[in-house]
Amino acid sequence: MLRVENLVRRFGGITATDNLSLDVARGELHAIIGPNGAGKTTLISQLTGQLLPNSGAIRFAGREITTMPSYKRSALGLARSFQITSLLTDFTALDNVALAVQAHDGHSFYFWGSARNEKHLREAARSALARVGLGHRADVVVSELSHGEQRELELAVALATKPQLLLLDEPMAGLGITESARMVKLLQELRQEVTIVLVEHDMDAVFALADRITVLVYGRVIASGAPSAIRQNEEVRRAYLGDQHAVTDHA
Known part of the structure; x- marks a missing residue:
């Protein structure tokens, strides 16, 4: 590999x-x-x-x-998680993962709201969150997540890019x-x-x-x-x- x-x-x-x-x-x-x-x-x-x-x-x-x-x-x-968390703390867990899906799919970031409005992005993001045990925390703002949950969210962000x-x-x-x-x-x-x-x-x-x-x-x-x-x-x-x-x- x-x-x-x-x-x-x-x-x-x-x-x-x-x-x-x-x-x-x-x-x-x-x-x-x-x-x-x-x-x-x-x-x-x-x-x-x-x-x-x-x-x-x-x-x-x-x-x-x-x-x-x-x-x-x-x-x-190739996907990476960082030594120090690198999440968008003012956005929800779901938003963070949806933006990762959006970026991997090659969509533009012309407006933050676009990731919230596209059903397939949100479905893929919810799937990644469920995979790391954060499905029930999807709509929580990142700054309100525990440190451990933020680490799990970073994994969801990485997994959303479908890494090998x-x-x-x-x-x-x-x-x-x-x-x-x-x-x-x-x-x-x-x-x-x-x-x-x-x-x-x-x-x-x-x-x-x-x-x-x-x-x-x-x-x-x-x-x-x-x-x-x-x-x-x-x-x-x-x-x-x-x-x-x-x-x-x-x-």
Whole structure:
């Protein structure tokens, strides 16, 4: 589904992505972990086209997309949720998702109200909201939603674009125990429908969800493999995980 080859991204004298190569198989949930400053969000931004690499190549579903604009990547089936919520807080949950459907369908944004008035946009938006458990909150203004509900709404916005590959940048950030558990359950369900790349600091969630894990340190891949192999990797333990995860897998 996704192949990254020898990707390099520099900011002045800092190399944020250092000759990085990565494969994501169709149908898997592939987690990317690493300490703060490892270059995880920089990588995601290059995959979606918000940033362009200095060198290297990105291929999606067999197609070269390295310099392709973000909107064209979205049209091909790449969708992203952000580390910090990026919703229209003065609009309802339904409005936010309907606008995403409208954008993906190629309609103009000549007037905000058009997304409210077109039946097919609202039906598609309600379907996406129901998929993440927010069907009953469709008409609530985003600013009145809890943080956890806003995270779920971001997923609905991404799903509304009918992605083949969903790039999630720390969806657990700021969630409480109950909200995190609900998000893990939702991702376990979504992984049956769409390929997912997950950037996340919550290691319990990562090890519960991931088919494969890639570990970044200073923009470099230091390990990539099954969760059991990552748990037991000495370099990963020293660089990031610590002793609490240096045990055999527990289902």
